[in-house]
Amino acid sequence: xxxxxxxxxxxxxxxxxxxxxxxxxxxxxxxxxxxxxxxxxxxxxxxxxxxxxxxxxxxxxxxxxxxxxxxxxxxxxxxxxxxxxxxxxxxxxxxxxxxxxxxxxxxxxxxxxxxxxxxxxxxxxxxxxxxxxxxxxxxxxxxxxxxxxxxxxxxxxxxxxxxxxxxxxxxxxxxxxxxxxxxxxxxxxxxxxxxxxxxxxxxxxxxxxxxxxxxxxxxxxxxxxxxxxxxxxxxxxxxxxxxxxxxxxxxxxxxxxxxxxxxxxxxxxxxxxxxxxxxxxxxxxxxxxxxxxxxxxxxxxxxxxxxxxxxxxxxxxxxxxxxxxxxxxxxxxxxxxxxxxxxxxxxxxxxxxxxxxxx
Ligand SMILES: NC(=O)c1ccc[n+]([C@@H]2O[C@H](COP(=O)([O-])OP(=O)(O)OC[C@H]3O[C@@H](n4cnc5c(N)ncnc54)[C@H](O)[C@@H]3O)[C@@H](O)[C@H]2O)c1
Numbered sequence: 001x002x003x004x005x006x007x008x009x010x011x012x013x014x015x016x017x018x019x020x021x022x023x024x025x026x027x028x029x030x031x032x033x034x035x036x037x038x039x040x041x042x043x044x045x046x047x048x049x050x051x052x053x054x055x056x057x058x059x060x061x062x063x064x065x066x067x068x069x070x071x072x073x074x075x076x077x078x079x080x081x082x083x084x085x086x087x088x089x090x091x092x093x094x095x096x097x098x099x100x101x102x103x104x105x106x107x108x109x110x111x112x113x114x115x116x117x118x119x120x121x122x123x124x125x126x127x128x129x130x131x132x133x134x135x136x137x138x139x140x141x142x143x144x145x146x147x148x149x150x151x152x153x154x155x156x157x158x159x160x161x162x163x164x165x166x167x168x169x170x171x172x173x174x175x176x177x178x179x180x181x182x183x184x185x186x187x188x189x190x191x192x193x194x195x196x197x198x199x200x201x202x203x204x205x206x207x208x209x210x211x212x213x214x215x216x217x218x219x220x221x222x223x224x225x226x227x228x229x230x231x232x233x234x235x236x237x238x239x240x241x242x243x244x245x246x247x248x249x250x251x252x253x254x255x256x257x258x259x260x261x262x263x264x265x266x267x268x269x270x271x272x273x274x275x276x277x278x279x280x281x282x283x284x285x286x287x288x289x290x291x292x293x294x295x296x297x298x299x300x301x302x303x304x305x306x307x308x309x310x311x312x313x314x315x316x317x318x319x320x321x322x323x324x325x326x327x328x329x330x331x332x333x334x335x336x337x338x339x340x341x342x343x344x345x346x347x348x349x350x351x352x353x354x355x356x357x358x359x
Contacts, residue, residue, distance in 0.1 A: 024321055026250060030257045031056035035102045038062050039088055039136060040109035041081075042069030044212045045151065045204070049107055049249040054080055056253075061101040063094065067128075068113070070347040073211045088132035091139070098139055104146045105256055108136045111151070111181075114214040118176040129180035130187065137191045137199060148199040149256045152185040152265060153178065154241070154309050156203060164312035167203070167265050174306065185265060192263035200260050202252050205269025205311045209245035209331060210338035212346055217276055218242070218332070219346045221283045222339050230293045231284070234300035236277040239308040243270040244331035247324040254320035269311025270324040279332075286333055 036053055040046040041062030046069065053060050054077070062074065065087040074083060082101060086093040088110050098106070112118070112128040133150060140148045157165050158172030173179045188199045212219040217233070217240075224231045243251075251268035260266055277294060284292035316322050326334070339346070 026254045026321060028056040028253055028257070031058040031105070031253070033057060033059070035059045035061070035104050037098060037101060037103040037106045038109055039094075039106065040064055040069060040111060040151075042066055042071060042073050042083075043109055043111075043113075044073075044209075044214075045207055045245060045248060045252075046107070046109035047073040047211050048207075048209065048245040049109065049252060050074065050077065050081060052246065052249045052253060059101075061097065061103065063088070063097050064110070068213045068348070070211070070213060072347065073213075088135055089127060091135050094135060094139055095142065098143055098145075103143065106136065106140060106145055106148045107252060107256065108133060108148060108150045110136075113177070114216075115155075115175055115177045118180075122176045125176055125180045126183070129177075130183045133184035133187055134191075137188065137195075137197050140199065141191075141195050141197050146198065147256055147262075148188075148197070149252055150184065150188045150199055150201050151252065152188075152201050152203045153181045154203055154205040154267075154269065154311065155306075156182040156185055157309075159306055160308050160310065164271065164310045165267070166312035167267055167315055189263045189265075196262075198262050200255055200258075200262060201265040202255050202268045203265050204248055204251075205241040205243060205267070205309055207245040207248040208242050209335050210342075211245075213348060215346070215348055218279060218283070218335065219339070221280050222287070222336055223346060223349065225284055225287045225289055225292060226339070226344055229289055229291065230295055231280050232295050232297040232300060233276055233280060234297065236280065236294060236296055237275055238306070239273040239275045239310070241269045241271065241273045241309050241311045242279070242328060242331075243268070243311075243324060244326035244328075244334070247326055250325070251316060251320070251322050254322045255316065258319040260319050266316050266319065267311050267313050268316055268322075269309075269313055270328075271311050271313050272328065273308055273310040274328065282329065283332055283336070286329070286336055 036058045042064040061082040084097040155178035208218040
């Protein structure tokens, strides 16, 4: 049993007050003074990664077309990073941006990411997620980058066939987003084999925290509880392995510099699943609404939903010494505080009044 699994067993006796884990500090000296590009750096994970990279003394360039990433996610970093507006499907602009910045390491965080959107625009998901990744990989070859890290997803595994999912778990993606993520994930492997492109694959489990760009469950719960005492949700029994986004970012940075062989997928996730209902009750308590009503709204059920995702992160721990540092309640509290201090609105709320896309 990995360390995550044993702490998980301990946690079940209590509740969500999971303490942060202790581990040796990760060594990020390899980024100091290096030129690093984050594609999708205006997005949720990308913007957290940009902040962590800046702390190491890296020179950071963001490349993003702001499809759902937000300029506000980078506002406080003006003057500290270069931001190049551009589409990963525009190969020449991407080449220009990467050569101009002399990029050595590239974190590929671009994605068409919100599962229900693919019900309407499935082809767009394949263009951005698969063709976009191909462009980034060929760019890395052409410019001789040291390494690319592709941000893949837990969704490539589909329904869990074991209590914890390790990298050897069968790959049975069950929605169009997931199939596009797997195609790109496997493309990293095949282009490494055929062209020796230096790429490592991070399969990340659900990240949460400030600056979410889509109506995923935690920001949705926070937004609803900010407005009143009722939370309307879809499948409240679904369990997800939630990782605070700064921990996810640190995992990606450690993996990039690790000895993980090129072409290899590595899971990044805390190893602690919580049900949507548990999350809603905890957020309600933290927001001072302990008696909030949780209502299952059939309109919000997805067409097909996965029951449980729980990450076996042994490989990442072995390769890098990474452990999640932010406990779950602490992470939720930080997210709520960020929401309250930043206008009590998530970026997508400019476009939709409620999560009509839960279908
Ligand atoms: N957030 C999670 O919990 C999670 C879980 C598993 C995998 N992932 C993967 O991690 C990556 C980042 O996810 P996120 O949650 O930060 O999503 P996000 O939507 O917030 O970020 C994606 C970014 O890509 C940009 N983008 C989209 N299409 C583009 C294009 N054609 N050219 C340039 N930029 C483009 C968007 O504007 C956005 O800033 C994605 O690849 C996603 O599939 C995320």
